[in-house]
Amino acid sequence: MNQEALINEAKQARERAYVPYSTFKVGAALLSKDGKVYGGCNIENAAYSMCNCAERTAIFKAVSEGVTEFDALAVVADTEGPVSPCGACRQVMSELLQPETIVYLTNLRGDISQTSVGELLPGAFSKGDLHD
Numbered sequence: 001m002n003q004e005a006l007i008n009e010a011k012q013a014r015e016r017a018y019v020p021y022s023t024f025k026v027g028a029a030l031l032s033k034d035g036k037v038y039g040g041c042n043i044e045n046a047a048y049s050m051c052n053c054a055e056r057t058a059i060f061k062a063v064s065e066g067v068t069e070f071d072a073l074a075v076v077a078d079t080e081g082p083v084s085p086c087g088a089c090r091q092v093m094s095e096l097l098q099p100e101t102i103v104y105l106t107n108l109r110g111d112i113s114q115t116s117v118g119e120l121l122p123g124a125f126s127k128g129d130l131h132d
C-alpha cells in the first residue's frame with residue numbers, strides 16, 4: 001500500500017471520529033508489515049480525561065490483535081499545517097511501533113510531512129530505563 005492510499009484510509013477513519021466536545025476530528029491509519037491496515041479515530045467522553053486520540057485507537061486495535069511490526073502510520077486532521085501528534089501518542093508510538101516506522105503527518109489541504117517514530121520522540125522513556 002502506498003502513501004496516498006494509507007492517507008485515504010486515515011481520512012475515512014477520521015469521518016468516524018466521535019468528538020462532541022472538541023469537534024476536532026482526527027483520523028489515523030496504521031500499516032502492518034504484513035500489509036493490513038488498522039484505522040483509528042479520536043473518541044471523546046464527557047469525562048474528558050477518557051478521550052482517546054486517533055493514533056492510539058489505531059495502535060491499540062492492531063496490538064490487541066497480536067500485530068507488532070509496522071511499516072507506516074498516517075495521521076490527518078483539518079489543521080493549517082500537518083497535524084502534530086500529542087505527547088501521549090508519541091510515547092505510545094515509541095513503545096509499540098518501531099523507531100524506523102514512517103509517520104505521515106497530514107491535513108485536509110494535502111500538506112504531508114514525512115517523519116518517523118524515532119524522530120517524533122527523541123530520548124523517549126522506555127522499558128530499558130526501568131531496571132539496571
Ligand SMILES: O=c1ccn([C@H]2C[C@H](O)[C@@H](CO)O2)c(=O)[nH]1
Binds near residue numbers: 019051
Ligand atoms: O494528534 C492528535 C491531536 C489531537 N487528537 C484529538 C484529541 C481530542 O479528541 C481532540 C482535541 O485535542 O483531538 C488526536 O486524536 N490526535
Ligand SMILES: [Zn+2]
Binds near residue numbers: 055085088
Ligand atoms: Zn494523542
